[in-house]
Amino acid sequence: MVSSRKSQPLLVNSRLVLMAGFGGLLLLMAFSGLDAIQALGHIQSANDDIRDEYLLRTRVLERLRGDLYISGTYVRDYLLEPQSGKAEGHRYSLLESRRDMDAAVAEYSTLVNVQEQTPFRGLTRELADYWSVLEPVLQWDAEQRRAHGYLFLRDEVFPRRQSMLGIADQIAALNGAQLSAGKVKIEASFRQARRRLALTIAVAIGLGLVLAAFSIWRILAHERETAGTRAELRQLSARLVEAQEDERRSISRELHDEVGQALTGVLVEMANFSTLIRARDLDGVSAKASEIKKLVEESIRVVRNIALLLRPSMLDDLGLAPALQWQAREVSKRSGVWVEIDAAEVSENLPEEHKTCIYRVVQEALHNIVQHASAKAVKVTVEQSGGSVRLSIRDDGRGFETQTTKGMGLLGIQERVGRLGGSFQIESRAGEGTALHILLPLPAMVNT
Secondary structure, X not given: OEEOOOXXXXXXXXXXXXXXXHHHHHHHHHHHHHHHHHHHHHHHHHHHHHHHHHHHHHHHHHHHHHHHHHHHXXXXXXXXXXXHHHHHHHHHHHHHHHHHHHHHHHHHHOOOOOOOHHHHHHHHHHHHHHHHHHHHHOOOOHHHHHHHHHHHHHHHHHHHHHHHHHHHHHHHHHHHHXXXXXXXXXXXXXXXXXXXXXXXXXXXXXXHHHHHHHHHHHHHHHHHHHHHXXXXXXXXXXXXXXXXXXXXXXXXXXHHHHHHHHHHHHHHHHHHHHHHHHOOOHHHHXXXXXXXXXHHHHHHHHHHHHHHHXXXXXXXXXXXXXXXXXXXXXXHHHHOOEEEEEOOOOOOOOOHHHHHHHHHHHHHHHHHHHHHHOOOEEEXXXXXXXXXXXXXXXXXXXXXXXXXXXXXXXXXXXXXXXXXXXXEEEEEOOOOOEEEEEEEEOOOOOOO
């Protein structure tokens, strides 16, 4: 099967592939950019959260450590101060320090993670013991502070304060470890985002290379098709010129052999007719006039046939179906091939270019069948439906190879059909005849 639009599906598919490919590439690049921006935003947010939490925990711990140090100083000053008024001031400052420590402990309790729960509970117990030990001492008078103050500082206050500071240092170390773990998580997130971005870029580059290769292949193929089309056009132009010259030669031969000889015979007979008139041979004049009339009628018939072959007047006067019927009768009369025409359902409102195209296609097809197919019968069908006209020409001839044989007539048919935006197909097998199918779209204003 040969189609006049066989390259159009490939062209459409190539456009779809390129549009889908480049569209997908742009979407992939946009997705990778948005994903990278989102990943960086998450990483930055996580980093800010880890840093802010670390700074808050560190600030609360430093506040607690400071209160522990200063509480020991207040206890020392209270126990070693001989004057009751000043001792009471140190005692008041110590209680203020305790309230601040309790507030710091309460704030830090909301920030404790799983790793810090055990040491934090130990710290709160130590603080509770520390203040429970200090409560009786805060009720001592000056004599009791002088007698037992130094020993109490050495045996109770300083050891407990060091123990609590050690626990606070342990919690600070855990806080630092948590910061390091957060940094590790941030680095892992960076690596994951970098791998994902690298993968997306690799896929985009790969897809771009595939599209570039496909585009280059299509461009080269198009160049080859264009070169082949140009060669076919040059060949077609040369063959059209040759066909034009053949047609002119045929018309010239028809005019010379038929019309020229007939008119020459008319001139000779007119001379004889003139001689008979001068001789006043009435019987001879009548017979000679009849002969001259026959010669003129034959000349008129030859001229009419030539005119009909060039442009049948009945196509304009009577329509497509009668013109096809006349053409079928002429072919059958000259060649003996039976030609059947089925075009009864075709509207007479067809555009002139469509009627001319169908007429010329049938004319060329019948000429090819008579010259090459050795057929006995031909069926020509013209149907109009669905905004288009279908032409089918089938013969019972010997057929041919459609892939290797494509003469001037078929190229002319293809050119005529293509000019009207139609499709052209040939089905043929050796010994099984040939079928030619043509589909011509109609303008929207044509009534069926």
